[in-house]
Amino acid sequence: MTRVNLITGFLGSGKTTTLRHLLASKPQHEKWAILVNEFGEIGIDGALLRDSGAALKEIPGGCMCCVNGLPMQVGLNRLLTQNRPDRLLIEPTGLGHPRQLLAMLSAPAYQPHLQLDATLTLLDARQLADARVTANENFRDQLAAADVIIGNKSDLWDADDRQRLQQWQQAFLNDRAFITARFGAIDPQLLAQPRTNTQALPQPAHHHASPARASGVAALRLDGQARWRRALNEGQGYVACGWLFDGDTLFDGDALLAWARQAPVERLKGVLRTAQGALRLNGQGGDVQAERLAETPSDSRIELIHSQPVDWNRLQSQLLKLRLN
Template sequence: MTRVQPIPVNLITGFLGVGKTTAIRHLLVNHPEGEKWAVLVNEFGEVGVDGALLAQQDVVVQEVTGGCLCCVAAPAFTTGLNRLIRRHRPDRILIEPSGLGHPAQVLQTLGGPLYADVLDVRATVCLVDARHLSSSPHVEHPTFQDQIHLADVLIANKADLYTDHDIGAFEQFAAGLSPAKCRVAVVERGTIDPDWLDISRSSERQAAFPEAHAFLVESGATAEADATAGTQDWLMIEGRGDGYHRVGWMIHQHAACAAADLQRLLAGLDMERKKGIFFTERGWLALNQDDWSRVDLPDDGISRLELIDRRPLPAVAIDRQLRMLLVP
């Protein structure tokens, strides 16, 4: 009887807004011909924007929403992963935790006895925005630090937005890490080399703040997620946890909206995470922070928007403006 080979699996980590989804889309476009790849994507919010964006590729996508994989969503994580393996038997699995998710428990689960003969855990890839290295709220956040500590490959994404000082600061920071990273790189628009995924996972890497997981469990267990405006066609969900506020919308649009008006509204919102997908007179458009791109029709035909920030969000006011644009 032929022994089934373990499935290679990679964790793609990084804080809010560093471009993880863009990087994964690049990997999916460039994956080896004939291989079936799958993505397990976790979102701190509830509306599944990343899953909708990744579903544009010819891959299997499984979503876990409403918490980080290491705490409130942990049972859903193993359930979703088991479903991917059982139903699709992919040639590789990419796991994208929430930008607020601590990776230690996820790695422990993947490398534990439950998946010992099923998964081949390879390099953990962490993306950072080099400009965040001069931001105290980022560098002092335990999850931000441990995403870096536990990574085998460290990548500064969005190089097209950096100054020479930003690049120098990143290179100096990376050189001071111990144990050293297997690969350090500076890239634009998430252009990760697929070969980096096959770098071996180092067991020497340890979380500097293992107690951060206990904090996340506590905050996740008490995090609020309420459908504050819900009908069959329009659902708004608010929540908070780990020092962040979130609000998301799932909208069945009955008519195309004006893209220019929508772009003008969302450009005026200064948020750490701003993602969406909308039906406009130009077709379906995806928003990733302030970048817009054309995408195919989502499988469910639902428009989505998700906002996350440290500050309380003016959800009711934004909801009112969205209704003026999206409801005919």
């Protein structure tokens, strides 16, 4: 039987970093698998997790929680039958609602094969200051569905963040476990906690994501010998724009970081090949962090998410000028 954990949390809460930490602590004798879903079409998280030592299945471009569609069930079934993992970690998109996903994993058809353990939900206390986030049904219900809530990025909180967090805990935590963490570094034993939170969640009202219409430039753009392409996706009040470059493309790392920090978007992430080595970018609300990676990715990819219209063509033109070749 495969033991299953959901690792949830709103945009920018640190889910992928937490997954990487957990995978680094995987017992040698166990087989693990990852099912990861991203709102955008490009698939950044999968690139970061591909060399983790666990079997990986990506479901890009939408919401895994919409399980009436086949991609989620097909991906899950393939992982179970082809890999027979001891543990499966599922990372839904930060814009996903957990209700249907939890219901499917608990369905009679899967009960002989899956043991649903604790759902871990990440919360960056700074998000509690953003009325748009706190009003989002997915944000609220991700926290409501959690067995364990992880106050992540605690090193970045100020006194006001901690006060808002304390008020939230008094109103909504009830008797559930709450821990704080930095950089997603949590005790792997949390995965073995049982699922005890079975409260009913409301039916989500959000709409399925769908490919966004391009403006001025086609949603799928080829340059020369198909050196790069662009893809857009929209839904639930957000738009994602991503770019994928071939493995021969190199960027100016310093200029790339400056471009990312000036991009007027709420969420940014990327894994790119630069003249200074492989670079991971992770941005939230204008705060962009850069990390050098030991492993060089096979290609370069970057994705931006925002809740308002953005001039993607202008950002794209600037990005293309940062290529060294």
